[in-house]
């Protein structure tokens with residue numbers, strides 16, 4: 248079973264308008280309400296790619312109910328722990344440029360953390376635990392480390408897609424896959440990363456620290472893949488960008504979906520990049536047909552590890 252875990256889900260209130268002026272009354276043209284949060288996006292894309300998953304995490308209030316009902320209507324199993332508070336609404340403003348306003352995550356007590364621990368304890372060898380999205384700063388990093396240790400001990404694939412101090416704090420837990428974007432990777436090392444060569448250099452340092460697969464997503468510039476054995480670059484296909492929210496999560500889903508079927512990292516990487524771009528070219532997340540159509544347009548090139556320089 249694939250379990251996704253979103254500590255801070257959201258409703259993504261996505262508004263399209265021609266111009267946005269800060270400090271003025273703006274009226275929107277079209278609006279959409281999507282269930283959001285990185286783990287939830289991973290579950291939604293997996294479902295579109297034909298894979299079952301169970302969405303874990305924390306939700307509450309009328310917004311939490313909206314998310315559960317939406318996922319239920321899409322046939323996605325949920326098992327959220329009640330926060331007793333209203334789950335955040337994140338505002339995504341689309342004017343050609345993309346502006347985001349993300350709310351704070353929930354405040355959690357020990358009992359609520361214990362409940363998640365029990366769910367992870369019940370997972371079995373070969374399962375996947377995808378911990379994605381921001382993690383509340385109030386939860387001690389040791390809590391997440393313990394979850395990662397549990398995954399390692401039980402042969403559960405631990406996929407980590409978070410940012411900031413939580414990402415930095417969990418790198419040494421030997422996750423199976425991490426997928427920072429170029430900014431998140433730069434944050435780990437306190438540098439700015441703009442080229443694939445730089446991304447390779449720093450991704451390789453993470454592989455040396457024990458991460459099995461590192462994918463660095465770079466928006467329209469594509470992505471890079473690094474592991475102990477192989478390195479690849481991928482060029483993203485060209486297309487009309489509509490909404491890139493969730494494109495990174497779609498990359499993670501596409502990778503997992505293909506990897507489960509073929510255990511081939513290169514093939515999974517290509518499928519992941521096609522999934523990421525397919526989402527960038529739609530208002531909501533990608534559908535299987537979009538991914539299959541874009542797949543031949545993704546160029547994956549092997550890189551000699553010896554050629555990886557800054």
Ligand SMILES: Nc1ncnc2c1ncn2[C@@H]1O[C@H](COP(=O)(O)OP(=O)(O)OP(=O)(O)O)[C@@H](O)[C@H]1O
Nearest residue numbers: 428464465466467469483492493494495496523524
């Ligand atoms: N402008 C674009 N054109 C083509 N493909 C894109 C574009 N932006 C994103 N993608 C695709 O989506 C993948 C992930 O994008 P990105 O690096 O923006 O992820 P991210 O920052 O983690 O996104 P999010 O956090 O919103 O999910 C890229 O590797 C690429 O395949």
Ligand SMILES: O=P(O)(O)OC[C@@]1(O)O[C@H](CO)[C@@H](O)[C@@H]1O
Nearest residue numbers: 283284285337349380381492493
């Ligand atoms: O605030 P976080 O948890 O870092 O990111 C949350 C978020 O921006 O990420 C998803 C896209 O990846 C959106 O659905 C959601 O609104």
